[in-house]
Amino acid sequence: MRIISVVISVLFLVACGGSSEQSVPSRPEPPKPDLPDSGYPDKPNVVIIFTDDQGYADLGIQGSRQDLKTPNIDKLASLGTRFSHGYVTSPQCTPSRAGLVSGQYQQRFGVDENRFTPMPLDIDTIGSRFQRLGYKTGMIGKWHLEVMGNSSEWLEKNHPDFYASNQSIEKLPLQYKRPFFPDERGFDDVFWGYERRYWTNFELNGSDKSAGYQIKEQYRLDLTAQAAGAFIERNAENPFLLYFAPYGPHVPLEATEFYLSRIPENMPTRRRYALAMMAAIDDGVGMIVDKLEKHGLMDNTIIFFISDNGAPLGDDMTDAPLDKRGEAWNGSRNDPLIGEKGMLTDGGIRVPYLVKWQGHFPAGKVIDKPVSSLDAVYTALELAGEKSLSDLDGVSLLPALEGNADYLDERALYWRFWMQRAVRKGKWKYLQAGIRREFLFDMESQEGETLNVIDLHPAVADELRQQLLQWSNEMQRPDPIVEIPAPFGARYDHYLPPPQG
Template sequence: MKTSLSIFLLFLTSMVLAQTRPNIIVIFTDDQGYADLGVQGSVNDIKTPNLDALATNGVRMTSGYVTAPQCIPSRAGLMTGRYQQRFGTDHNGTIPVPLEEILISQRMSDAGYVTGMTGKWHLEPNHQQPEWIRENIPAIRDKNKYTPRDIPRDKKMPYFPPARGFQEYYYGPMYNILANYDLHGNDIEQQWIEESGFRLDNQTNAAVTFIERNKDKPFFFYLPYFAPHVPLEATEKYLSRFPGDMPERRRYCLAMMAAIDDGVGKITETLKANGIYENTLIFFISDNGAPLKIDKKDIPLTHKGGAWDGSLNDPWVGEKGMISEGGIRVPFLMSWPAVLPKGKVYDRPVISLDMAATAVELASGSKPKELDGTNLIPFLTGEKEGDPHEALYWRFWDQAAIREGNFKYLSAGEREFLFDVSTEEHETKNLIDEYPKKAKSLRKKLDSWAKELKNPGIPEGPIGSEKRWYDHYFQF
């Protein structure tokens, strides 16, 4: 009898937990600058009514950061909840996220959530990672230059979403899709398929289909839209919303953001129709700032290399590739209608690492000690006061930085800066001569953090490829 009662109570507890734990959706855009969200008020040509409504019904972070100004390391930090320098994925050309690292998808699956994803992954091995290639494909270790074809698919598969904790997936940034369900909601045997249509609409439909399939269970869904990153493409449905004289790259960016915004609207309507909107926590974050290429040239869309994607970082200084505010300070929203205040603007520093910490603590009741993020919910509801972090840290290429409170210390090669990023002057006035003790204190903390990393230390000596950016943006 006692055994039966214990089993019943355990079942009852699990049922209550399943009903109260929120569903979690993480929307992660690609190369979207801070300005390109209507509610930011930075520009007047962007149209994002559904994202603006998400902010109106939730919390908008005005000091929301990512861990790196580049795709792979930023995503590595997001998905592990750890500073990616701890395991060596410092930039696109280092290593893929090691298989020993536990991803948030695995943690959520272990907590009893159904996990799913669609869109851009970018955490598998690539041809720009010679260290990994030499170790894992020794037959070509002495090759002078590697190409994408040098890495067989079977070498990538252990790093793809199905092997990294995602139970359901419609994975692929463009039109070559690895899926185990179709857009009609049917289970299919894992296979690669060639998709048609528009990539962003497909990613939205994959998210909506997942929600419909799992509306009666707690779920975690990762939606890394491949936009407004190049190649720029959009349908007339979205382009027609932005007539008039403007750079064509800007028009396409606006159209792609409109497609994402429509997608967010479709997702929220699906949640409401199924009665789960109130208990769904949605994160909306960009992976890094926009690549302005300094002068924002409106080169033809047929250009195959890197180029301005039409997005803007106003009012912040710099761009993708820099750990100035323009490269790492991004759109950052959270909405959970049942719990979070509506229309709150939160100005204290938060970071993408906080997604994993928040999600896993809500799902399991505790945060693993190895995670670097913080559960943001108590800070946003007012249950806790003060900053969620004592300090935030960055190290990328020949740059390193720390933000503590409102002060940010930044080193770029042999140049040093101290800014109060809460002021109107933010990174346009170097305060290092006015507050030398503060700069020294922050540098010491930055040095201490850097000693914990896989490749310890802060970059020293002359700056490399970033020099042109710092010569252009930091003329003081």
Template structure:
């Protein structure tokens, strides 16, 4: 056999082996990170994310990647359930926890024979702001004066990650972790609280790496939910020293925190390569919503509430808003054995697609329960057209739909139509230019609204936030 023919045969055998093996899957979900703050998106010149950029350069970067809500809890509920969270009444942080009868990706992957795990921010258990849940489950409490400590931890345990399809959990934010394993090698423990020394993002990276090492011989699904760059801002000297001090302090903190996440991505990739798992491991990198720029990115003193230092450039708006800045986020998929390298994909996709893609890769049958789409055929160009006919949002007093290049946005009583693929994107209202198109999109949005648990789309301003949204961002395009 000639050498060339032999090499081709080896390649085909290698490709067939990967095609037959279930890929490992890691979902990296950052917290309040804007579209601009990965270097490969090319919007700012002060960010340093070489490892995340390499994910894109050796994988697929989505330039029109969305999440289902511009806020933490509903966005996470949409990602993990694979369903629009409004279908089960979780519209915003102050409604309900993720219902126990919703099936999560982790539970589906367990059925496919995967070992599952997570680390970092969970944020899907009951909290003191969820009036609907409190009225139903703890009617003895005064809703107006309830405090976090008024909800016994025993009431939260069924909602914790350890009871939602994750075999291994290292759930936590800064130093307190609800865990079934340790970074020192202990495993298979009953979930319990520990104090973990170290920097929160390094801890979450180390928990990911330890899980990979523990489960290298099985197909695994892991959810790395980094608590950053969400406030409270915080980074070690190692990361802060990578950036000059003569910049807004909140910006320096954000850059340092993103650098820590980037180091984590590099360490995860290095671990996979060392164990021979890199080629057949799928990595998603997505943010849970746009960053809260608080209108003007004020560099207020301290590390608490306010701008977290991240940027949504070039998009209009911020966290809490259905303009692009609130919902259009960094979105990368990397799978060396199964996806093109360096593809830039500009058609609209959403975080709902993670679940649908995962179950397809795991060999599970398609289900109508999910609202997402398996993206792999579209990214490999074996399936033509857009993955979605339409994408939908409803949040506070706002609702929106994107179909093709156009987005219809309704904020209270005010309506807008944008070509979000144009240079003007949401700086030019086209509703009077294309009234028929706006009517078609509005009708489709209203139809979707009728499918939801609390049906309909908002027609009145919800609160002051909506007025700020309209007056600050959209007055110029009315």
């Protein structure tokens, strides 16, 4: 009977439409706690490091795995604060990045999945916001919010003739793609790309260049780390925002012998390459810290380190050939969490999450309350002097960092992705995959997502379900209330107890 009532309530709200223009009550505003008067310096520099498909387990400081070494990032955590229940807004690259770059739930403007690129031009970005506050802004690494090969919906709407011709997106004239590049979205200095081809407007030696593509044969993680260092050198005398998004350990798995030599050979090849890539990322973080120390900026620089989503495991972490992409394991791990990239279990959305501000934020502290990547954006802008924060979906982390984190239990975090929907509020997490698979978890219990307690707490599940549906109804796209297809259903049943009845 519970399943029937869920479907009826969901279908009722969907019938009302998927837009905030419908006559449904607005969701309660998340709590905005009074900020401590701590005398923080004006206009601190902000560095946001956003890795790619790095699972929850894969920092040494997490204590889950013994086969990796990330000394530089671990030092950030030991001298800063680690959020053990840190979340991103999606279990997939593009929507997670759209959430971070906008500071909003990306479903508000329709970037629910990778295939809904590009990010609309009317959405304000952290680059533009910091620019208006007098900051120099930089974007290095993976952007993934531009017009891409899977932007078919956008192409059909905006360039129907090109869409009908079924040509490669590479043939679309640059003038139509250019407005979506980060240097047109609020970032002064850019060095972004993926494997060999990069759009840049400065050189690695720090000199200016005309904006355009460059082919770079250097190892991608070393290259973008050097670009991040060059950005700091270029802007050390100005307040700056650096959004550094290394393309790893996302596939394709590749590493130089310099990093592979650090990793023992007696392990799956994909794991070894992922560990080598994480060693490269760690070296890059160390280099960024060295640059900040060189210029005496550590006391005036906030550093966030977050992954964009959990690791893809391919169900069983098969050690497939390195050239296999698709659903293959990328060599990263999510232990001890349940599930993987693409799922709204914690393995897909709970990630490494650290913040350090030398001399201002506590050192060696672990906060076990649920926080979002959206909170990092809110907090950074708040400290930079932004007064107009009401359109953001995050909350300030300052009270939690000052010692009182209880307010973080009072607001809900929401997710919606590919026929799944979830909400976490305090210790409770409600998750519905498709229609039949419905779960309630006590995330503070030892069992976590291994024990479905929905039959023990139906009133809690009902309340969270209604809040989730109300939030979902405010988003731009309606939620397709359909059963998840068999292959994905099998993945859920692999990780979670299958539904009864």
